[in-house]
Amino acid sequence: MKNPAEQQERKRKEIAKWERQLATKPYHGYMAVLVVIVALIHLLDEYASSASGAIQSSIINDLFVGQMGVDYTTGLSMMSLITLITLFATIFSSVFKSLADRYGRKPFLVFSAFGMGFGMLLCAVAPNAPLYFAGRAVVGFFTATDFQVLYIMEVSPDDKRGIFYSVTKSIGTVGIVLIAVVRGAFLSVDAGNWRMIYMIPAVAGLVLGLITLLTSRETDVFMKRRIEMLRHELDASTDEQKKVEKEDKGGMMVALRTILRHSQLRNQLIAACLFMCAMMPFTGYYESIMTMGGMTTDSVTQALFFYPIAWAVLLFISGFVSDRMGRKVAVMIFGILAILCQIGFVLGASGGMPPVLVGLFLGGAIGCYWTSSNTISLMTNEIAPTHLRASISSVTAIVVLIVTLFATAFYAWLVTVISLQNLCLFGAIIALVLSMLFLAFSTKETAGIELDSQIRR
DSSP: OOOHHHHHHHHHHHHHHHHHHHHSOOOTTHHHHHHHHHHHHHHHHHHHHHHHHHTHHHHIIIIIIIHHOOOHHHHHHHHHHHHHHHHHHHHHHHHHHHTHHHHOSHHHHHHHHHHHHHHHHHHHHOOSHHHHHHHHHHHHHHHTTOHHHHHHHHHSOGGGHHHHHHHHHHHHHHTTHHHHHHHHHHTTTOGGGGGHHHHHHHHHHHHHHHHHHHHOOOOHHHHHHHHHHHHHHHHSOTTTHHHHHHHHHOOHHHHHHHHHHOHHHHHHHHHHHHHHTTHHHHHTSHHHHHHHTTOOHHHHHHHHHHHHHHHHHHHHHHHHHHHHHOHHHHHHHHHHHHHHHHHHHHHHHHTTOOHHHHHHHHHHHHHHHHHHHHHHHHHHHHHSOGGGHHHHHHHHHHHHHHHHHHHHHHHHHHTTTSOHHHHHHHHHHHHHHHHHHHHHHHOOOOTTOOOOOSOOO
16 A cells, blocks of 8 residues: 555646646747647557558458458458457557546657557558458557547647648648558559558658657647646545545546536447447448459559548538537537538449549548548547546447447448448448438537646546
């Protein structure tokens, strides 16, 4: 059992540390540097999340058809099942993320950059399926944390939070063009060169982690809230000390109870789960849709060059829509656009549509899908108290991922029963419509709300 006097001294030292950092003014041009850093981490996150889908057929032909001797359809089903490994990794990442409520946002932002770079490095050097999927698990672990989202929202003005988020993320999303550039440079020569798609961003991720460590600082919202919490614990009487510490420290169990008791948080969680049931139809099979639809390797590469452009433009616009018209309206608008673009993409890929248009439809579908999904997450973060924000985000992620695990397993079976085109059409439409209807009628607007920096009782 820890000595109470030692605990109080530790808290005083921590208060002094945060007060020193809070009193230190950021260097000139800090916000500009911060926007660039967050945009680059968004880029790394989007690249790491999208790279495997952009080279799916090459991976299947190499690791499954070539090494295991199975046919492509069986390999596609096995690929879907093995993807569950990365989803399990993201569950553990949610526990990791909750520690940010105790230790701050900056350390975990740095860990994310380093981790994504290291995971892609493993994928790049993987000689076989087990090591490749170990790399995918590491990538999944760190991309699931989305610390750049939590970080940028805590340094943004309350009335421009959606704009700050969408602008930084859209800048990063444009960089997904790099996937098509690298893909065209290496796969056009030899489809077996797919590992190089991971190598360049792997090195960039490690460098970015070092830059983030040296140039960023802890968020003021976290430091103020942490100081308030520690002072409150020091001021409590001896009899109240344990109770106060338990309430203030929070954690995942406290976050779970808060979600269950708070109708807004609870209903947003349900909406998020329904939305994620459409993840595989939107993001899991798009390269195979194009390949199986008769598009050549060069046509697929051309389509993949244009899809992040449409994604980035829509994402950029979404922040202004979200701040001006509200989060719920933004979810509805971009959810409907996602469905329309998905229909255009699936039908166009197999109907001889020009690759540029196929890519633009794909970008519209994926971009609008993630824009709507991320807006629901933003709503959750906006109403969560600061001392529980990372923990509530973590609990939400775990629940959503459990639902996603079942949905992914279901789609892995379903792809062997019905055509891939029908799966991607009807799976996307049904899940999104249910989610949007539930969100519309069961939640309240959160746009412009002031982030909590006081102790809530």
